[in-house]
Amino acid sequence: MKKHTGASDSLLQVGVLVGALVLALLVGAGLILLARASPIAAYKAMFTGPFSGRYGITESLVKATPLLLIGLGIVISFRSGILNIGGEGQMIAGSLAGAAVALALPGWPAVALLPLTMIAGILAGAVWGGIAGWLKACLSVNEILSTVMLNQIAFQLNLYLIRGPMIDPQEVAYGTGCPQTALLPRSIWLPRIIRGTRFHWGLVIAVAFAVLVYVFLWRTTIGYRMRASGAGPQAARAAGIGVENYQILAMAFAGGFAGLAGVVEVLGVHHRVLEGLSGGYGFSGIVVALFGRLHPLGCIPASILFGMLTLGADMMQRAVSIPAAIVMAIQGLVVLFVVGSDLLIRQPDLLRRRLRMVGPSIAPAGGAAGGNKEVNS
DSSP: OHHHHHHHHHHHHHHHHHHHHHHHHHHHHHHHHHTTOOHHHHHHHHHHGGGSSHHHHHHHHHHHHHHHHHHHHHHHHHHTTOOOOOHHHHHHHHHHHHHHHHHHOTTSOHHHHHHHHHHHHHHHHHHHHHHHHHHHHHHOOOHHHHHHHHHHHHHHHHHHHHHTTTSOHHHHHHTOOOSBOOOOOGGGSOOBSSTTSOOBTHHHHHHHHHHHHHHHHHHSHHHHHHHHHHHOHHHHHHTTOOHHHHHHHHHHHHHHHHHHHHHHHIIIIISSOBTTOSTTHHHHHHHHHHHTTTOTTTHHHHHHHHHHHHHHHHHHHHHHTOOHHHHHHHHHHHHHHHHHHHHHHHOHHHHHHHHHHHOGGGSOOSOOOOHHHHHHO
8 A cells, every 4th residue: 555655656746747847838838929939830849859860869868968967966965955056157167177177288198188187077066066065054055045156156257267268279369269268189078979979978977877876875874864964954963964064065966966067068069168068957957856856867867858858949949930038938937847846746745735626536645755755765
């Protein structure tokens, strides 16, 4: 009976997430109508484009790679009871640090330079995230405000560096002044899995890290303490767990994964740092984590789904010629509705009351999920 109730709850949670996605698209259809375009044609391009051939499938996987890495960091921070909205800034910090190391050591062999580049990106992201964690743990600074402000600092720092000290010397010589760094050494570019596409080995790295994060959170003492800190801080303190220390550690992990996403995006796709490299992945990674039910393995299919939606949104814009702002607004609606639906999922009693108002027959049996279930789920 208990197992049956758990399965019903899982199906219900998936239903809530899918319902939130559908509602967001319905509201988005209204925006498309305001732009005097056909929602049917727009959504047809959005949902069929990623399956239109090798390009659509591989590009979806390329976009899924940073989403998965950032989503893994979000899972760790959210499970530890601290909200990380700073994926964008952490990703930028990682890409800048990785590029700086690679460009500073051009003659080094790839076997040494590639790990150094990735480690530099991870450390930079970890420091950027750890700052917000330290402010939260030691000074009680709201982590949402601090991560958003750190995002802005990273944006401006990125613009300053790629237009100034780190600008491509060829851009200066030609007088074009395009804000971007020089190309990183070709020897450390991530190899392409399928020739003729941009699909690189970054997704394999990300999936391997998803498995490691699952093992870390559910099979190690530190992981259990981090999840306990998030599920019940007061109970965790009573048990002797240093909640504040694990909050800092969680934000450092989250920033490290976002920093790795930045380095992988540079090494696998652009091969240099340029303006707009983060591309909103830091915010979409939150949706991926929530859609994956804050589970590292659940983030794998969620990241592929949102990779397809991201590519589909680009194809939709080209197919029906709607303004880019409409596409961004629809993506924002998806984020808003999915994040909002998490309130119902985290409060199963509230969800059941709402369902009973619709129809008693579809409300699942069983009691409310408790704090211990949160730790063990």
